[in-house]
Amino acid sequence: MPAATPLRGAVDVLPAESEFSTAARFTVADTETVLPGHYPGFPIFPGVCLVECARQGAEATLPREAKGAGLAAVESTRFTGPVFPGDSVDITMAWxxxxxGDWQCRAKLTTGRGPAAGVRLRYALPDTREAV
Structure with a gap:
């Protein structure tokens, strides 16, 4: 079953430098459903949506050895700049x-104005995931 997502648009995978250095992009459309209630009159794309962009980009670019791994933790997030409707968010990921034996993805998210967020995700293969 696919994960629930607050994003209406799709995260697009871009050509990768290598299996361990990947990239994706998300364009924040004016029609994103989270925008009307997030600072009415001055919409800002919520930080949780940036984390979701990183998650979708990461899961679309898992290294070959990590196929089948699932999200085990959001290890850290840091929001460094606002993202507005119409912005294109570039996501670079280092694996x-x-x-x-887990896999760590360090994602950097930027817009044309500069850094927007840093997100560190940890993925575990089914046989190494902790019981919840």
Whole structure:
């Protein structure tokens, strides 16, 4: 079953530098359903939606060795600049395997004005995920 998402639009995967250095893009349309209530009269794309952009980009570009891994944790987030309707959000992702065998994705999200967010996600293969 696909994960629920607050995004109306799609995250597009871009050509990758390598299997461990990937990229994606999301354009914030005026029709995004989260915008009307997030600062009425001055809409700003919510931070949780930037995290979701990173998650979708990460899951679309999992390294070959990490196929089948699922999101185990949002390890950190840092929001550094606003994202507005009409902005194109570029997502660059760096992948590495951790000493425990999990996969970490460090995503940097930027707009034409500069940095918007940094998100660090951890993915675990089914046999290494902790029971919830």
């Amino acid at each position: 590495k395997q951790t000493p425990t």
